[in-house]
Amino acid sequence: MNVMLALFKFFKPYKWFILAILIFTLLQALSNLYLPTLMSDIVDKGIVNNDISYIIKIGIYMLIISVIAAVFSIITSFLSAKTAIGFGRDVRNEMFSRVESFSLQEFDTIGTASIITRTTNDILQVQQVYMMIFRVMITAPMMCIGGIVMALSKDKMLSLVVIVAMPILFVIIWSIGKRGMPLFRAIQKRLDRMNLVLRERLTGIRVVRAFNRSDHEEKRFEKANHDLAASAIKVNKIMAMMMPSMMLILNLATIAIVWFGSIRIDHGHMQVGDLMAFIQYAMQIMFSLIMLSMMFVMVPRASASATRIQEVLTTEPSIIEDGAVEAEQPISRKEGITFQKVTFNYPGAEKPALADITFTARPGEVTAIIGGTGSGKSTLLKLIERFYDYQEGQITIGGREITQWPLKQLRSQIGYVPQKVALFSGTVNENIKFGKREVSDEEIRHVAQVAQASEFIARMKEGYETYLTQNASNLSGGQKQRLSIARALIRKPAIYLFDDSFSALDYKTDAALRSALVEETKEATMLIVAQRVSTVMHADQIIVLEDGHMVGIGTHEQLLNECSVYKEIVASQIKGEGIA
Amino acid sequence: MSQTNRGRGPGLRGGRGPGAPFPVEKPKQFKQTLRRLLNYLKPYKWRLLSVLFATIISTLFTIYSPKLLGKATTTIFEGFVSKQTGALGGGIDFQSLLHLLLILLMLYVLSSLFNYLQQYIMAGIAQKVVYDIREEVNKKLKRLPLRYFDATPHGEVLSRVVNDMENVGNTLQQSLTTMIQSLVTIIGIIIMMLTISPLMTLIVVLTIPLSLFVLKPITQRSQKHFKEQQKQLGALNSHVEEMFTGHEIVKAYGHEKQSMARFGSINAELYQAGWRAQFISGMIMPLMMFIGNLGYVFICIVGGVLVTRQTIQIGDIQAFIQYARQFTQPINQVANISNIIQATIASAERVFEVLDKQEEEQLTSKPEVLSSPKVEVRFEHVHFSYRPDEPLIEDMSIDVKQGQSIAIVGPTGAGKTTLVNLLMRFYEVDKGRITIDNVDITKMDRGDLRSLFGMVLQETWLFNGTIKENIAYSQDHVSDEAIVKAAEAAFADHFIRTLPEGYETVLNEEASNISQGQRQLLTIARAILANPTILILDEATSSVDTRTEIHIQQAMDNLLKGRTSFIIAHRLSTIQNADLILVMDNGTVIEQGTHNELLERQGFYAELYHSQYQQATS
Known part of the structure; x- marks a missing residue:
């Protein structure tokens, strides 16, 4: 939860949007809540007095209010889409530039694969939850607050029923959620475990079979499978209580409202239409609480992701340029290392x-x-x-x-040629130019020549314009190495x-390359x-x-x-x- | 190892929830797959019937209660009116009101109870079905030929077993009962509404085509943006992956700014597609609500008029409002559910595809057992190809005597590793046969056959466990001394002891806490411990430096004594003492003999040898 809050700073540029979302949501909630009041007018004035033209007049009001409510929520949808998706974009940008500032040590600590998933999946996950929050979590409290206000305005005494029912409902949601939450986390862990066991079995299939360990691996998987199923059954059985008990409280509250309401009507404190409106308000209030209970599922999932994101954002690059002075001259070539x-x-x-x-x-x-x-x-x-x-x-x-x-x-x-060749998707030209942006075609051809790459490049369909796929999987190891060398040469470091x-x-290429390099x-x-x-x-x-x-x-x-x-x-x- | 993280790749398959108009994947054979999936539910049919029963009961109670509540309202209203008109004995009939409310109370309690029962029972069924299918896949994996694993990306198998099955489980848990509930609710509500007022029923029912009419263009437009969003997300993900895996080069060549600029522009495109998709799909809810409100308003107007005409009663409006509210939700759900079911059946289909893959042939007759293996291996006119149109090994014959060490050399793609695949029966020969002690290996049990072999591969597979467990992988119960002895023989003991936890060090998921060379030493120790009759070394020391290699070589020499061994090597230095060197090129043995014989022949081997050593010796 705290981490979710830590990411809140990214909402700062959207504070006016968010304020507008809040206002429009409230207006929309109020419009929707105004409908039962109008309805009660139909009952109490129109029906009781047999006034059909009044009924139709109020009906038209209701239509107008409905249109206004729809317009408000469409505006809200627009603003929240812009905000949540914009948030995702901003976090992503911040994350990416932060990672680009990292040295190798940070990559070692967090792990490259993990950094990649954090930048892609985790941000997406969090962004979706914030989207949901805007759609549901803001609407729900507004409906709740609006419902309470309207209920109070209809009949204060009867509101007591709602005020008693609400904490009960809340306690039920909370206590079921509290038991379910750790299990949801356990499920995630066991899913990961199953993934791991299966992945190992797949990557090591030759070894597993060679050592006759298929049965052993089968048992490992069976155990992972069994553990996962056990957790899932348990959590689903607990969550099975959620809906029925919430509905029960809601319905019991309705019965209570009708009973106490009838007494108040009998005493002349309120009218029938008011009672009907009141029941609808009570429903609104309760439903909004139920919607809030979705938090239990959404937020923990996102907060795990938020933690991982926050970890990257708060990691300081280990290499800093303290004390570095921009030299006017490039590094002297005379002194070596x-x-x-x-x-x-x-x-x-x-x-x-x-x-x-x-x-x-x-x-x-x-x-x-x-x-x-x-x-x-x-x-x-x-x-x-x-x-x-x-x-x-x-x-x-x-x-x-x-x-x-x-x-x-x-x-x-420095012209660095690493052990593990890394080329990037793009043309051969672009890959060689990676080391230096402004170079002539002749220079590129020259270094390719030196790196003994010109021959195989020429043999490719589009020569220097041939597009290399990710990891240059369409090249052999030796060809990749030669391009990687050409990339270093072009810098003339x-x-x-x-x-x-x-x-x-x-052997032959090696020898030719070495003498050209000299x-x-x-x-x-x-x-x-x-x-x-x-x-x-x-x-x-x-x-x-x-x-x-x-x-x-x-x-x-x-x-x-x-x-x-x-x-x-x-x-x-x-x-x-x-x-x- | 680049496969390792593909298992749970980014993806939004099977989106659900309110207004999730993602493009849905469609199953190829809907009916058959559905029937097959239902088969898995068969063992639970009594429980499923009870779920069905509980669902119907709880739904019926839910449907009936607004009518009762309406009656209660009418009772109050009549009492109210009678009091106003000052009739004798006017006022609310609390007796009958209490009676109504008590019945209502009972209905509510029972409805919740049955609802709970239904979900409780379903939890057991859904997860057990998922368990059963996964178990079946588990057993199946053991029987699938290696050909399948070589041809299928690991990530794909993973996502079928894990993600697709999760999908099926969720649907069984939630959507199945929701669907029953929705259908019962829709029918029930229509009946209840008709008993009150056909005219008002018409109003509510008319909202359905209206909402479909409004939703369709919106869904279509948002799909377009969702597709664009998916595309940009894909571009973004691959840029991230590429830049981060090549981080070293990005830094060394000062490419950060360009990389960031490119990221920024993809990210901006993603934002454009993303907010449009979200906004348009976000309009669905308000519009549905609006249509619901329309129905509500018209009910109020028409109902109000009807009450004044005394056609219906005041409580009927109350009931109708509740019905109308309850009506839109199941309609939504039924509309969504066809998508969810499509996606689920598609998921199930993908899993069933794995289950339907051709298995390894099993022995029909009693397997032959080698009583005291001398281990003479013979290839007799073996033909083999991975793909029918590309013959790889043609008419190969080799004769290996007991205790001989056979080295196989040749350029990549020459078919060296294929020999091992055939020998271990990872793949079956197309023509000809392979025998051990004159027994055709296809007549032996695969397990028995493989237990003769110990194998060290170039690709160093270790699992997420302690070093000890990894070395002892071949057996269940191994003494610590035996493990240490094997590690010593493989020259791994020293480095293991320098690790903070020694033999108890847990290798992490990618085993990146030890070096590639060290991993290779562990796999050698593992093979040594297995104490096999035949040893296969496939580029076993390629990542170990040459000095360590010499040490291992000595250990190996001891180990190999009296054992038949096959050594595939890139570096010729490791194989010069072999009894027989097979030089392979293009799937055939082009030369064979001892090191010296082959050198004298001045052929392919001699050339290969000189290309590796000429430089160093000149």
């Missing part, structure tokens, strides 16, 4: 991912990084991109600590970071992360990482003599052959 005793811990991790790393990568040279899985190779590149901030030591680029550069300026000087970027290439990147500082010795052996210096520590640095030949880990790596890859 220096690591000074850099230590980095992922938040919550026990051991540092990188510890005490010191080296200098100079322009015009290739620095290669090799090591086992989890040794910290990719992390090292990510520190240079400033996706994470290190805890100790210093990384300097172009003579300045990287935290002193504005992020934009820093990153614009001072620094290149290649994270295992040649792994999907066959020419293209002559003056740049190159960092290459690799698993294959063949990729790193010609580098100017090779850094050997093991469990986040540097265990060797030097050329291929030096390391072969000095570094046992490197020797092992080489041996593991060139088994049985002579080592040069």
Whole structure:
């Protein structure tokens, strides 16, 4: 509930709309409530006095009031659609730009898949509930208040019946709702559980069958299924009480009204038409309470979503540009990258991912990084991109600590080719241009050439205008890698970071690409992360990482003599052959 | 793993509630599916009959009560009038009023009671039917061939079993009884109204075509906007997914502004379609209310006139007003319900489609059992294709002796993994046969056959449980020592112990709390623990770095001793000691022999080998 309120600030721009919604809803409720009063006039004056022309006159009034009520509610519908949908749009925009400000760490903490559902599903869910709130939750209290006012105006004594019945009704709704609520949450959990069990069974179908565990999986599902059914039965049995008991209270109140009303009529305190109108008011009041009870179903569902949204909106990006000074000159290409005793811990991790790393990568040279899985190779590149901030030591680029550069300026000087290729839906052209907006067609063709991509692009139906689907599923792994390299090349950056970027290439392409790269990147500082010795052996210096520590640095030949880990790596890859 | 989150993708299927004019999905075979769904209700027929009975009783009482209340009003009115006219003994006849009210009280209490009973009983039935069908799917999944799972996106199966069944359950729980209620109410109210005044009945009944007339164009227009909204929502969702999964690149290449601009423009379009759809569909309620009010007003006028003519009594107006109010709701519901039923039958149909899929062939005769397996595997002229028009494996024959290790190499798409699929009987051969110890594997029980194998795949499947449970997956009761021993053999013990909870660490849903290489080590430990007769390694160490791979290799060598093994590998370094290397290309074995023999032949294998190692050795 509190979270639902926290999102209320997004309604601020709509405060006049909301005020208008409230007013029009009240007017509409009052118009609808005025009808029974007019009806009672028909009874008490028209019928009693046999005055047909009076009946028709009042009837016409009633028609006019009905039209006015309809107009009011159509206006309300218009305003609430604009408000609720506008709210959704604003939250979505805020959310998206907030997420775009996140660094990788926030993605790690919340989870990419979760961020996606929060931005899409959760906002939709909340928006729908607010829509319902405008449609129902505002109307209901207005009807309720209006009903009470009209009832009081008809007969104060008789209103006592309503005043007694209302809290009873409220207590019943509340007590049933209170028992049902936790069960609704349990159902959601068990649904998730069933989803999980089934999903695991589907993704692991080969393993399940290979290990003869079909029966085991069947039992797991059966249990999940059984638990879910049990909860659902329980909650439905509880909720089965809701409607009948509410109706009972409503009807009992009606009987009481008729009985006490008849006594008051007998004493001449009120008229029959008033009694008939009063019954209708009582019904209105009660029905509006019943409508409010829908809150029990709607709000918890939305508040779970609201919590998840709020979590994202209140997450502060971990990388901030404090102390960064816009430099007038772009980053100098002459100084390369220096690591000074850099230590980095992922938040919550026990051991540092990188510890005490010191080296200098100079322009015009290739620095290669090799090591086992989890040794910290990719992390090292990510520190240079400033996706994470290190805890100790210093990384300097172009003579300045990287935290002193504005992020934009820093990153614009880096050509990063990640391990996991990410291309976007759009043409080949657009994907290459991703790294730099204003480039000529020749430049694009040139980098495609260097990245060994021009050949396969030419073979595609529409060449550079070929549309790539999401994740570029119409390309092979090697082709994607080459486009990803072309995207980095077009920026002509001072620094290149290649994270295992040649792994999907066959030998010939790999060789051709590498020799073309040499020419293209002559003056740049190159960092290459690799698993294959063949990729790193010609580098100017090779850094050997093991469990986040540097265990060797030097050329291929030096390391072969000095570094046992490197020797092992080489041996593991060139088994049985002579080592040069 | 990209499939993992598709299960509950964004969607608004089967929208319900007041004025939900979403495009409704229509079932292909309405009648058959309905009949089949009804079959599931059969075991509950007595209970369903009692639900029907309770529904009718409670509805009838509800219908009758306004008439009684009207009589009470008339009694009061007559007393009032008689008092005014000063007749003798004038005043309200409290005796008969009390009598009427008591009957009314009884009717109300009974009506609520039966209503409760009806919903209470239905809760049991609806959820049990859902349970039964899901259980049937559960059993079915076990018997479906792998071909089905390979061809069907996981998200689709998930959404059928979870979402579609929820849909069916909701309908059974609510809509079924609502429909009965509505029908009884409509008929009952019309009868009651006719007994009071045919003329006024006509007024109320006329509101039905009027409302249909008004609603139709509105529904059509809002559908157009809803469709547009769906489209924009789809565009928005895929933009979000794309940008967030590629977040690293978006940041590295300073693409945030463009990304936000694009998001903003889709979002604006979504807003335009969205508020229009909401507004237009939001008009339905007020308009229905207006039409209801029209009926109300005319009842008041006509009723008033009729009372003055003494054709009807004052209480009749009162009753009529109540009937008219009760009338619009069931009409709405019946109008909605055809949509809901259509959507439900469509959901049920999707689930039944799963149940109707062709199952794996079951053995007709008594399965052959290998008493003391020596495990000599033979492929005899095996033909196989996934699709009839694309032959994959043609006339393949292999002869594997006990204890031999067989390596299979070749480019992607050469059919390496297919061999495993056939051997494990995930797929059945089209022609020829595969034998183990001269027994045709199709004559064996699948379970028996598979229990001979231990398998490590490139795709590292682990489930949401502790590391211990994952390693011990193959058996129900395993000692802790055996688990640790298996982990040690797979070189996984060390990293497991560095985790904060050690062997009790719970792998999260996507097992993202350990690295890909570590996951692979766990799957190797799992296979080691299973202690199989034949071991299949399908790119088992592809995500492990080469040094660790060597360590695992040593462990494997121990494990493989005396066992028949099939190793599919990308890196040739891992297979040089194999007894037999099969080089596959385009579904056939193009070369076979030992490492040295193949190198001497200077063929495909030699070329492949050199392309991988030439660089490093030059």
